Amino acid sequence: MCDNPFTFQQPSSLGGNSGGSSLSVKISPKDQLKPKGLKGISDQQLEYHFETHYKGYVGKINEIWDRMQTVDRSKANQNFSDYRALKVEESFNYMGVVLHELYFENIKDGKGTSPNARLMEHLNKNFGSFDKWKEDFKACGIALRGWAVLVYDLTNGKLINNGLDAHNMYGLLNTIPLLVLDVYEHAYYTDQGPKRPPYIDAFFENVNWDVVNKRLDAALKARP
Numbered sequence: 001m002c003d004n005p006f007t008f009q010q011p012s013s014l015g016g017n018s019g020g021s022s023l024s025v026k027i028s029p030k031d032q033l034k035p036k037g038l039k040g041i042s043d044q045q046l047e048y049h050f051e052t053h054y055k056g057y058v059g060k061i062n063e064i065w066d067r068m069q070t071v072d073r074s075k076a077n078q079n080f081s082d083y084r085a086l087k088v089e090e091s092f093n094y095m096g097v098v099l100h101e102l103y104f105e106n107i108k109d110g111k112g113t114s115p116n117a118r119l120m121e122h123l124n125k126n127f128g129s130f131d132k133w134k135e136d137f138k139a140c141g142i143a144l145r146g147w148a149v150l151v152y153d154l155t156n157g158k159l160i161n162n163g164l165d166a167h168n169m170y171g172l173l174n175t176i177p178l179l180v181l182d183v184y185e186h187a188y189y190t191d192q193g194p195k196r197p198p199y200i201d202a203f204f205e206n207v208n209w210d211v212v213n214k215r216l217d218a219a220l221k222a223r224p
């Protein structure tokens with residue numbers, strides 16, 4: 001799993017509209033998560049994806065959090081306001097960071113790994129078999145516009161394939177992501193053009209199941 005990405009910086013000055021916030025929370029890109037030498041997903045494809053798209057979200061969330069230090073909260077308005085715009089784009093950009101980090105981590109160095117008995121037991125219980133889960137996960141990745149995410153549902157202890165149209169659209173709350181697949185065009189266009197299914201097949205060739213097994217262990221411990 002990843003190290004804690006957060007560093008804390010004291011802002012140089014606080015405006016009168018800081019809303020009680022006294023710290024600016026900044027994050028840095030996690031270069032150690034960049035995969036290389038994958039089967040069926042080229043280094044050039046990964047380079048564009050990691051350096052341009054992922055790091056773009058890191059830069060924008062830091063900019064948003066900076067602006068939140070001084071935004072005028074007294075003018076907050078649901079139709080339009082600077083504060084509303086910051087909150088909406090915070091959810092898009094921060095989830096853009098989080099989902100990409102989970103995605104890159106779960107396809108890096110996966111050679112020789114496999115789902116362990118505990119993960120197989122949960123996939124069998126919730127989907128009937130590994131193959132039935134995989135078929136549904138692939139359909140989810142084709143039907144949605146942003147992400148397919150296998151999640152552990154803390155409310156009922158279920159595994160669910162959650163499809164997202166964007167980083168912040170249709171994600172199920174009170175769940176823990178176990179396996180994350182990026183299906184935005186930017187994830188495969190360099191290699192595959194418009195053909196998404198072969199990219200999803202290549203994704204499965206590279207999954208680091210050790211990472212997924214560990215995420216499930218942590219999720220099971222998190223359920224009261």
Ligand SMILES: [Fe+2]
Nearest residue numbers: 053182184187
């Ligand atoms: Fe992406």
